[in-house]
Amino acid sequence: DTLGDLCKLVSDSIKEDPPIAMKEGGIIKDGYNAEVDKLRNAKSDGKDWLAKLETEEREKTGIKNLRIKYNKVFGYYLEVTNSFKNLVPDYYTRKQTLANAERYIIPELKELEDTILGAEDKLYALEYQLYSEVRDTIGKEVVRIQKTAKAIAKLDAFSSLALVAEQNNYVRPKMNDKGLIDIKDGRHPVVEKMISNDMFICNDTYLNDKKERISIITGPNMAGKSTYMRQTALIVLMAQIGSFVPASSANIGVVDRIFTRVGASDDLASGQSTFMVEMTEVANILRNATNKSLLILDEIGRGTSTFDGLSIAWAVIEYISNSKLLGAKTLFATHYHELTELEGKIENVNNYCIAVKEKGDDIIFLRKIVKGGADKSYGIQVARLAGVPQSVTDRAKEIVEELVQADVTGKIKEIEVQGQEASKPKAKHFDEVDLAQMSLFDTVKDDDVIKEIKELDLANLTPIDALNTLYQLQNKLKNRW
Ligand SMILES: Nc1ncnc2c1ncn2[C@@H]1O[C@H](COP(=O)(O)OP(=O)(O)OP(=O)(O)O)[C@@H](O)[C@H]1O
Numbered sequence: 061d062t063l064g065d066l067c068k069l070v071s072d073s074i075k076e077d078p079p080i081a082m083k084e085g086g087i088i089k090d091g092y093n094a095e096v097d098k099l100r101n102a103k104s105d106g107k108d109w110l111a112k113l114e115t116e117e118r119e120k121t122g123i124k125n126l127r128i129k130y131n132k133v134f135g136y137y138l139e140v141t142n143s144f145k146n147l148v149p150d151y152y153t154r155k156q157t158l159a160n161a162e163r164y165i166i167p168e169l170k171e172l173e174d175t176i177l178g179a180e181d182k183l184y185a186l187e188y189q190l191y192s193e194v195r196d197t198i199g200k201e202v203v204r205i206q207k208t209a210k211a212i213a214k215l216d217a218f219s220s221l222a223l224v225a226e227q228n229n230y231v232r233p234k235m236n237d238k239g240l241i242d243i244k245d246g247r248h249p250v251v252e253k254m255i256s257n258d259m260f261i262c263n264d265t266y267l268n269d270k271k272e273r274i275s276i277i278t279g280p281n282m283a284g285k286s287t288y289m290r291q292t293a294l295i296v297l298m299a300q301i302g303s304f305v306p307a308s309s310a311n312i313g314v315v316d317r318i319f320t321r322v323g324a325s326d327d328l329a330s331g332q333s334t335f336m337v338e339m340t341e342v343a344n345i346l347r348n349a350t351n352k353s354l355l356i357l358d359e360i361g362r363g364t365s366t367f368d369g370l371s372i373a374w375a376v377i378e379y380i381s382n383s384k385l386l387g388a389k390t391l392f393a394t395h396y397h398e399l400t401e402l403e404g405k406i407e408n409v410n411n412y413c414i415a416v417k418e419k420g421d422d423i424i425f426l427r428k429i430v431k432g433g434a435d436k437s438y439g440i441q442v443a444r445l446a447g448v449p450q451s452v453t454d455r456a457k458e459i460v461e462e463l464v465q466a467d468v469t470g471k472i473k474e475i476e477v478q479g480q481e482a483s484k485p486k487a488k489h490f491d492e493v494d495l496a497q498m499s500l501f502d503t504v505k506d507d508d509v510i511k512e513i514k515e516l517d518l519a520n521l522t523p524i525d526a527l528n529t530l531y532q533l534q535n536k537l538k539n540r541w
């Protein structure tokens with residue numbers, strides 16, 4: 061439905077560029093309504109009408125110097141000097157007598173006066189009335205309009221997606237329901253537009269529901285970790301909305317939600333500090349994500365003390381990696397290089413890092429994601445790039461050297477992993493993992509078993525039913541651990 065009738069009504073009646081105020085005229089187009097045209101012309105044409113009336117009256121009465129004049133008290137009047145007083149006809153109504161002249165009005169002049177002086181008010185009122193009529197007519201057709209709007213919206217969305225796909229060399233993704241995310245030469249659709257000369261470096265992403273569930277991404281500041289993770293999230297999102305994606309090929313598993321924890325922010329007004337916001341978001345993710353979700357976790361644990369942060373990050377990865385607890389596909393960027401120790405300790409965790417080249421004291425960003433973990437963040441070099449005074453960066457270097465001596469990482473290697481999937485024998489101490497430690501997570505997830513027990517109606521349970529129920533409950537728990 062092209063709504064031709066309504067288009068015509070609007071284009072005939074409403075000016076292209078109407079004012080914001082609706083009751084001050086200037087809305088209705090010339091030629092739409094004769095009365096509007098007349099009122100609009102009244103001001104400019106008024107002088108001609110008066111001149112015409114003046115000539116007519118002179119001819120009718122023979123008063124040669126009859127003049128139409130105006131003052132604020134009487135409005136328009138006809139003035140006749142005393143010498144012509146005897147020629148004044150009956151239908152003239154005297155308004156005022158001066159020393160050498162008389163002033164009169166006649167009905168035609170009064171009408172003209174009304175038209176000229178009242179034109180503006182009348183015009184505004186009439187324009188608003190006509191506008192309201194147009195509006196009401198359109199209002200009655202709202203169902204038709206909405207239907208057309210919906211169709212256009214769809215067309216707009218699809219053709220826009222098609223256009224950007226064509227303009228930016230996107231490919232049509234394959235979709236799967238096996239939980240596989242396999243992107244070849246993926247790009248960030250926005251960042252690639254911001255970088256001149258096609259300098260954006262593309263990267264692959266491979267995640268599945270088995271051994272490639274969690275990627276821990278390390279690498280220097282500014283290397284491109286956040287960009288890489290977000291490009292993956294965007295490609296998955298784009299594929300799911302039916303768009304082509306920025307990659308050379310992509311096979312995308314349907315995800316139920318994409319959760320992100322990105323950047324530092326606070327919400328002081330509602331009583332949330334930076335770290336509190338971060339942890340609230342983490343809590344929300346851990347509680348609501350499923351094994352069908354995609355998680356983008358950009359530097360969890362940064363807003364608190366190093367050991368607290370690292371420990372939280374570590375525990376979060378353990379929790380996510382355990383398919384009985386969560387098991388979501390996850391990209392996890394971090395500067396806690398100690399977390400790369402989890403590869404090998406947990407079987408579905410894999411290390412990736414973003415390659416850089418060291419050149420003397422400088423670093424060259426290669427932007428390419430490769431297998432393996434980084435052990436340096438080059439934070440001090442990046443601080444220097446950003447313009448932090450050299451005395452500060454020099455001193456930072458001294459301090460870092462001293463800290464390295466303390467060998468925090470050495471201790472981290474000793475930490476054992478919680479959870480069942482940590483089954484790779486690579487881990488030194490894994491055999492000794494104390495399963496009792498898992499109770500922290502157990503209690504959360506076994507709530508349903510407890511609930512079932514609580515809700516058992518023992519009074520109406522036969523002994524054999526009780527035995528069966530016990531058997532089922534025990535099986536439930538066995539399947540978990
Ligand atoms: N694949 C890429 N190709 C070209 N430029 C890139 C690429 N990835 C990132 N960049 C550029 O590098 C900048 C920094 O990237 P990003 O913020 O992802 O780094 P990061 O590793 O997350 O750093 P930090 O650890 O400081 O958060 C981006 O703003 C972008 O301009």
Ligand SMILES: [Mg+2]
Binds near residue numbers: 285286287358
């Ligand atoms: Mg980042």
